[in-house]
Amino acid sequence: MNISELFQENLQTIVPNTKLHAKFLNTLSYMEHIGSYKIITTQHSENINEMILKHAAEEARHGYYLKKLSHKILPNENPDYTPKHLLAPIHSKQYLNRLDISINRMLKKFNLSSNNKKFAAYLLVTYGIEQRADSLYPFYQKILEENQIKISVKSIISEEIGHLEEMNKSLEKFGNVAETWKIEAQNIENQLFIDWNQQMAHDLKSL
Helix, strand or coil, X not given: CCCCHHHHXXXXXXXXXXXXXXXXXXXXXXXXXXXXHHHHHHCCCCCCCHHHHHHHHHHHHHHHHHHHHHXXXXXXXXXXXXXXXXXXXXXXXXXXXXXXXXXXXXXXXXXXXXXXXXXXXXXXXXXXXXXXXXXXXXXXXXXXXXXXXXXXXXXXXXXXHHHHHHHHHHHHHHCCHHHHHHHHHHHHHHHHHHHHHHHHHHHHHHC
């Protein structure tokens, strides 16, 4: 998935600015934390498997790690996830929920059992997010290196690639229709990413 020019422009503004950069990392931390929370709250039946438990644990760890990086950039700032400590706070808080709602609405068109629908929604929401992470984090790592900032998200990149592979493999069990679902999930997430970046660009002008 391509990174939009607007996201590139936003990062070029954010990363050299210590205050904005720390807030950006806190925003990513929040979004990873919410990802972990949503997995736990939607996938809590006795049928939960090792892959889901591993995924929830890794997303939680990503949230913690990114919070630590935020404090490394600017100690004693952004102690929590209240709006003043996030970039594009409303869009950041709604991102995953809006993706989840849209994908669940899309899946209603298919004759799935309740358990299969819940599992398919989890896979597709994760697929959309991991597709984004697969381009966002490497580009962010590149900007860090260009600005000679001594932090790294390479460990996150490696785990997100693994998550995407797991989602693709699990979705194969639903047959050919899963390819249609994946395209729809990607389209939904792409629009959310555009909205998030537009709001972030707007906010950056006023900071």
